[in-house]
Amino acid sequence: MNILAFDTSTDKFSLSILKNNKIVLNLSKILNKTYSKFLIPLIKESLFKSQLDVKKINHILVSLGPGSFTGIRLGIAAAKGLGIPYKIKISGYNNMNVLAHSINDNINGRKIVVLIKSKKEDFYFQSFNSNRQPLKKVSSFPISNLPKYFFNKNLIFCGNLNIKLIKELRKKKLYLHKNKFYNSELIINLFRKKKIKVTKSLDPIYVYEHYAKKN
Structure with a gap:
């Protein structure tokens, strides 16, 4: 099983790669307002370092929020851009659910x-x-x-x-509780143990009405 999981919902970008059922890469980086510039290059670099061809990915896990409107939408777009051309399964998850399990x-x-x-x-x-x-x-x-x-x-x-x-x-x-903010490795582990719910519907979790819907 090969899984790519990443979270773009906060200033701190998190990415993990599971290759042949083993975590081979974890990445955490403060991106703040630079997601649009660095997100895709970081994902490609991580896959290269892991020696994992995107075509070999079985599942992509991406955060649906709640969090940064822009970050969430960029993350979902990146997941679709990577997954759809190669018919890779894409699932979204709720950050709150993951943190509760942390x-x-x-x-x-x-x-x-x-x-x-x-x-x-x-x-x-x-x-x-x-x-x-x-x-x-x-x-x-x-x-x-x-x-x-x-x-x-x-x-x-x-x-x-x-x-x-x-x-x-x-x-x-x-x-x-003195828990650390989760990373994407935790997301992969919870997903594999079926402890968190994921959805094929990649609709962002918006608590506030987003400006794009107002216009």
């Missing part, structure tokens, strides 16, 4: 709240039960107005947090 330890029945930086002072969030099954749809909030739901002491918070939000959560004496 907590490996026993959480004693607590619920998990996954947080991902959105724009300016806003964050996306989604809650999961202790079995990592979603309880609510992805929503958003500004740091200045934490949802009342967060004040439940039976919650564990994880995800892509900035210092300001960490201070706010600690001020309320809420439990923060």
Whole structure:
């Protein structure tokens, strides 16, 4: 099995390659607003280093968000550009689901709240039960107005947090899990173990209405 997985939904680009059922390459790089320039060259370079012909890829996994509107759309376009000509399977995944599974330890029945930086002072969030099954749809909030739901002491918070939000959560004496932001190797592992749901529908997960839909 050969799998290419990558995430363009945040400033930090992540890519992993599974070749002959072994992870042969992991890449993490801050790209921010340079995805349009570097995404395809980085994917091609990674395949070259892995000595993997694109025609030999069995499956491409790409993030559907939530996250950067532009990054998500560029990632999906790249996945289609690589996969469609060679009839490679392409599946999308939800970042929140992956992050919920990044907590490996026993959480004693607590619920998990996954947080991902959105724009300016806003964050996306989604809650999961202790079995990592979603309880609510992805929503958003500004740091200045934490949802009342967060004040439940039976919650564990994880995800892509900035210092300001960490201070706010600690001020309320809420439990923060010290997980690192996931990489694409975790996505491949969860996919192979069938622990995360993927979809053939490559529609981006938009929490806010995107400007392209307004015009």
